[in-house]
Amino acid sequence: MKILHFSDTHLGFNDLDIINENNINQREADFYDAFTQVVEQIKLIKPDYIIHTGDLFHRASPSNRAITYALEKFNEINALNIPFILIAGNHSTPRTNLSSPILKIFENFKNIYVSYNQEYKKIEFEDVVFHTLPHMNDENIACEQINSCEANIDENKRNIMMMHCSVGAWYLMSEFGEWVYPSNKEYIFEKMDYVALGHWHGFGKVGKYENVYYSGSVERTSLNDKRNSKGFIVANIKDTLTIDYIEINIRTIRQKEIDCSDLEASIQALDTSDCQNAIVEVKLTNLTPLGSIDIQNKQIKELFPTALSVSIKREFKKDITSSNIDNLEAISLEEYFLEHIKESCNDLEYERLKQKTQELFSKYEEVSYDTN
Ligand SMILES: [Mn+2]
Known part of the structure; x- marks a missing residue:
């Protein structure tokens, strides 16, 4: 039977x-x-x-x-x-x-x-x-x-x-x-x-x-x-x-990992050949708070153009305690911007731009204060 x-x-x-x-x-x-x-x-x-x-x-x-x-x-x-x-x-x-x-x-x-x-x-x-x-x-x-x-x-x-x-x-x-x-x-x-x-x-x-x-x-x-x-x-x-x-035969689900301590190499090594029409879950690992801001979901999704869907999970570096993540919230847009120009120019230029930036930001704060 x-x-x-x-x-x-x-x-x-x-x-x-x-x-x-x-x-x-x-x-x-x-x-x-x-x-x-x-x-x-x-x-x-x-x-x-x-x-x-x-x-x-x-x-x-x-x-x-x-x-x-x-x-x-x-x-x-x-x-x-x-x-x-x-x-x-x-x-x-x-x-x-x-x-x-x-x-x-x-x-x-x-x-x-x-x-x-x-x-x-x-x-x-x-x-x-x-x-x-x-x-x-x-x-x-x-x-x-x-x-x-x-x-x-x-x-x-x-x-x-x-x-x-x-x-x-x-x-x-x-x-x-x-x-x-x-x-x-x-x-x-x-x-x-x-x-x-x-x-x-x-x-x-x-x-x-x-x-x-x-x-x-x-x-x-x-x-x-x-x-x-x-x-x-x-x-x-x-x-x-x-x-x-x-x-x-069912819709496949794939889990992928991108190690953000070496983002470029990790992306390069990524095998996306089994992701066609799949539900893809990408885990970004070893992230730092600032690094995380630089990586956009859109950029990660573009790595899987044939997937049905891509969802992204962010996992921060293990040695970063929650206090560091608190720091991220404490960083103002102004500080973040200054950090960014500090990386991209020499000290003299940085000092000049710093002044300019602070000027602009204080003006911006005035404006937003007024509109409140
Ligand atoms: Mn059931």
Whole structure:
């Protein structure tokens, strides 16, 4: 039995304020592209079942575009005649009982089975039972629901558990309303053929369990997520379980460093060949306060003309204590300017210009004082 497991597709997510040629936020389009790649792979792999372990949409009330896109793709999946089972994650679960869960829109598709009611739901086929535990806002209710799950294990069929949670404290995402699976219930995992997890955005096996996996997200919802590998799982359940992780192509993120103690050499040595269309993060290191003023972000960005975006972080020299940075604030524009001409001319010329500068600056101060 071949089960294709993917998760955390976060349709509708957007970031970076970059609009593409179709007038769509480029990062939002990246998420649609990642989802499309999985659907194309589903058509090739033709698994027996498809499962999605939550956070289909980024928000509980997605945009029209995200909903329209999802309906188009779900139509394609539905036409394959492969059962597709989905559970709600924390992002697609309303926080109050007043709003209607978005996954309800898939109720009328013939081959799509959704679980979103904050309770255990058994989805059963001839040879397999999917024990679905969607995101639950209330931990006490969640415990009872886990008990129902255990009570429904069918010895004569394959048993697959589907959840959107952190197993232990290791897989928390620092988000609102995360559900931590109680560790005293982990023994249930051993009674399952496969435990499919969502919520954690990296692919991986959970602890000592050979049958418990996060498929990871299909794109990064935060630039703190530096993973360049995203994809999905094909779980083959025969006498033993085999797990194949299949990568998709996603927007790359690159981290570069420019050592400002020798700016020119460092720029010269910079390899930008892997930055095409990438999200680039540049760290300027060994900066001095005055040196930092001289380096403009624009100048650094121009080093990566083919990147999608460039963000710059400035890191000051380690031996410069905060008091030196305080000094920077204390340096007036006048002093800074004088320092600059001192570097560029001889002493005699400096004295002459110094006088002139001080004259001009005092005049400027008078003017700005008057306008106040
Ligand atoms: Mn997620």
